[in-house]
Amino acid sequence: EKEGYPFFMIKEIYEQPRALRSTIHGLVNDVIIDEAVKLLADADKVFITGAGTSYHASEYFALTTMKLSGKPVIPFIASEYEVYAEVAGSSDILIAVSQSGETMDTMKAVRAFKAKGCRIISLTNIVDSAIARESDIALYTRAGPEIGVAATKTFLTQTLFLSWISILLASETGRLNSNEVAKLLEELRNAPRYVEESVSMSSETVKKLAEKLVPVKSMYYLSRDIGLPVAREGALKIKEIAYIHAEAYPAGESKHGPIALVEPSFPVVFTVPSDRKLEKLLLGNIEEMKARGGFVISVAPQGFNLNERADIVIEVPRTHWILTSLTHTPPLQLLAYYVATMKGLDPDKPRNLAKTVTVE
Ligand code: M6R
Numbered sequence: 001e002k003e004g005y006p007f008f009m010i011k012e013i014y015e016q017p018r019a020l021r022s023t024i025h026g027l028v029n030d031v032i033i034d035e036a037v038k039l040l041a042d043a044d045k046v047f048i049t050g051a052g053t054s055y056h057a058s059e060y061f062a063l064t065t066m067k068l069s070g071k072p073v074i075p076f077i078a079s080e081y082e083v084y085a086e087v088a089g090s091s092d093i094l095i096a097v098s099q100s101g102e103t104m105d106t107m108k109a110v111r112a113f114k115a116k117g118c119r120i121i122s123l124t125n126i127v128d129s130a131i132a133r134e135s136d137i138a139l140y141t142r143a144g145p146e147i148g149v150a151a152t153k154t155f156l157t158q159t160l161f162l163s164w165i166s167i168l169l170a171s172e173t174g175r176l177n178s179n180e181v182a183k184l185l186e187e188l189r190n191a192p193r194y195v196e197e198s199v200s201m202s203s204e205t206v207k208k209l210a211e212k213l214v215p216v217k218s219m220y221y222l223s224r225d226i227g228l229p230v231a232r233e234g235a236l237k238i239k240e241i242a243y244i245h246a247e248a249y250p251a252g253e254s255k256h257g258p259i260a261l262v263e264p265s266f267p268v269v270f271t272v273p274s275d276r277k278l279e280k281l282l283l284g285n286i287e288e289m290k291a292r293g294g295f296v297i298s299v300a301p302q303g304f305n306l307n308e309r310a311d312i313v314i315e316v317p318r319t320h321w322i323l324t325s326l327t328h329t330p331p332l333q334l335l336a337y338y339v340a341t342m343k344g345l346d347p348d349k350p351r352n353l354a355k356t357v358t359v360e
Contacts, residue, residue: 009148009241009347013333014199017192019143019153020160020326024189026142027164036121036137037165041172043093046071047118049109050097051078051357052236053151057158058097059229060325064163067226068322069170079360081109090117097162098122099146099154100356101129108360110134123161125154148348149355150241152333155233159325160191167322184322191326198316201302202331205314209297210338213244216267220258221248221332222285223271224278226324231271233325234332241347242339251285264293269332270310272300273324279304286310299328 005011027033040046046065048058055077062073076084078096088094094113098106101124110120110131122135125143132138141157167184170176176184213219219238223231228250235248249258251270262268268289272282279300286309289296298310301318316327340347 007148007337007341007346007348009150009152009337012146012148012152013330013337015144016153016156016195016330019157020192020195022142022144023157023160024191026140027161030139032137032139033165033168036139037168037172039093039119039121039137040071040165040169044091045088046073046093046095047084047088047113048073048075048095048097049078049081049084049106051103051105053155053233054097054099054103054106054158056229056233056236057155057162058095059232060159060226061095061162061166063226063229064166064322065169068166069173069175071169071173078103078105078109081105081112085109085112085116088113088116088118092118094118094120096120096122096131096135097158098129098131099125099141099151099158101126101131102356102358103131104358104360107131107134123158125157147355149350149353150237150333150336150347156195156326156329160188163322164188184320187320187323191323194317194319194323194327195330198327198330199334202314202316203334205312206331206334207338209312209314210335210342213242213267213335213339214342216244218245218261219267219269220262221246221269221271222251222254223248223273224251224281225273225275226321227271227273227278227328230325230328230332231269233329234269234271234335237333237336238339240350240353241336242343242345244339251282254285254288259288259292262289262292262294265295266293268294268296270296270298270300271324271328271332272298272304272306273321273328274301274318275321283309299331301327
């Protein structure tokens with residue numbers, strides 16, 4: 001049921017705080033999480049995989065874990081599993097991330113890693129899904145059913161869930177002390193409130209911006225570090241729902257080729273995490289785009305001084321950087337939704353796509 005919303009996608013975007021509350025409830029009460037963290041801490045190599053949005057959540061986990069616990073994590077796109085399975089062994093772990101728990105590419109990766117003797121931890125949204133059944137430890141996001149083809153609430157719940165694990169892992173590896181752990185977990189518990197604030201702070205600006213993007217054919221989504229998977233997610237949303245060609249890549253790469261496409265009014269969206277060092281670096285990249293006449297849109301925390309540099313600033317709450325996916329993704333989802341509906345497209349039924357892809 002759409003509960004009065006015109007489309008499932010917008011209903012599910014607004015449902016995100018509720019979905020996160022139930023994810024947090026699950027995290028606090030599920031003893032199996034500790035078992036998963038121990039397995040990860042003892043593992044030789046940790047791999048994480050998924051397709052589409054679930055891959056973006058996987059990349060997010062790799063970054064948070066490396067930043068917090070110092071443990072290397074290898075993220076890969078599920079359909080590329082073969083070469084990664086080749087180097088996996090019996091003291092390694094694969095985390096398989098899938099909303100549906102039915103995606104064939106992810107399932108193939110699971111089976112290939114199992115054949116090498118790896119243990120499998122799955123994170124799905126559907127209890128007893130095929131991937132959950134094939135794994136040693138089955139974890140669940142508890143976002144509730146997601147009907148829209150575009151993944152929305154499941155991305156936020158996946159990244160929250162995985163960030164929680166990164167923090168516990170950093171505690172296990174001794175990189176974070178108990179005070180730091182408690183502080184970070186508390187910040188994650190505040191995620192539902194931050195998402196509400198992000199939506200209410202950004203939606204008017206996003207609607208106005210969407211009108212400007214209706215005629216656009218191509219755009220870039222740039223970021224660095226923890227902001228990069230979020231930029232990738234923004235680009236995927238606008239591609240699949242609003243049919244705008246969008247490419248996401250690390251901002252530092254611009255000068256190695258992509259900047260050749262930037263001409264007056266070419267839109268470039270910058271995802272600026274809550275991190276002063278990254279802000280400084282990204283400001284340099286924003287200048288490069290402005291110098292070529294690019295139309296710069298930045299999604300940035302309140303209090304970051306981007307107003308004079310960017311053409312449009314979408315403000316989101318200022319938090320610890322670990323919450324970047326939670327604060328910065330909602331405006332990017334809304335942007336894709338509004339551009340699509342302004343073009344008269346049905347965001348719940350994008351062409352050529354199915355909610356669950358059960359073919360290779
Ligand atoms: O059910 P899964 O999470 O395994 O699905 C993976 C992708 O097919 C999925 O995220 C797809 O990219 C979405 N349409 C993105 O919005």
